Amino acid sequence: MESRQIEILLEKYFEGETSIQEERELKAYFSSTEVAPHLESYTPMFTNFQKQKELQFTKALPLQPRKQNHVKWIGVAASLVALFGTLLYFNNNVTTNQDLGTFSNPEEAFIETQKALNMVSTEVNKGVKSIEVLNEYEQTKKTIFK
Template sequence: MELVNIEKLLEKYLAAETTIAEENNLKAYFSGDNVAPHLEEYRAMFGYFSANKNEKFTKTIQLKTQKRNWKWLSVAASIVLLVSVYTGYEKNQQQKAEKIYNETQMAFNMLSANLNKGTVAISKLQEFETTTNKILKQPK
C-alpha cells in the first residue's frame, strides 16, 4: 500500500501540487534503503536536494561601487551640443546662400528679358532709320 501512495505523491510532486509534508514523506522514502527498483532514478534527485539543503555560501561578496565620472559626461555633452550647433549654423548659412543665389538668378533673368526687349526695339529703330534714309535719299 505504501508503494502506491509513494507513486501518487511522486506524480503530484512532478506536477508541482504537493505540500511540504508530502515532500518530506517523499524525501524520507527516497533516503531509506527499501526503494522500489522502478523508482531508483528519483533517489539521486531527492538525495541531491537533501545534501545541498545544508550547503552554505561562505565567501564574501565584494560589490564594486563605480563612481560615475560626471565631468567626462558633461564634456561629452558639451561637445555634442557644439557639433550640433555648428552643423545647424552651417545648414542655415547654406540655405541663406541658396536663397540669395536664387534671388540673384531671378534678377539676372529679368534683366536679360528687358535687355532682349530693348535690343528688339533698337533693331526696329535701326530698320526705321535705314528706311527713312532710303526714302529721303540721305547718306549715312
C-alpha cells in the first residue's frame, strides 16, 4: 500500500472520520512487515488493539450480594421516633391541665385513652408506610442484582 494513502488514512483516523473498512486497512498495514520507516511509530498503537482484544479478564467477581439487615432497624427506629414524638406532644399539651390525666368518670377516661391510642396507631402506621418503600426498594434491588 502506498505510504501517502496510509498518511491520508491516518489523518482521517485521528480526526475520527474513518470508516470501519479504512480502520481495518490501517490495522492490516501496521500488522504487516512492510511499514514505512517514518510511520513505524504508529505500529505499536495498531498492534496493541489486537493484543488487547485477545486479553481475558480472569479475576473472580463476587456475585453474592451482601445481606443488609439495617432495613429492620430503620422500621424500629421510625416507630420509636413516632412514639417519642407522640409522648412529647402529649407532654406539651397535658402540662396546661394540672390534673395530668386523672378522671373521675371512667367513661371519659376510656374515651381519652382511645384518642391517645388512635393517635399513636396513626403515627406508627405512618412510620410503617415509609418502611414499605424501603422494602420495595430492597426487592427491586434483589431482582436487578440477581
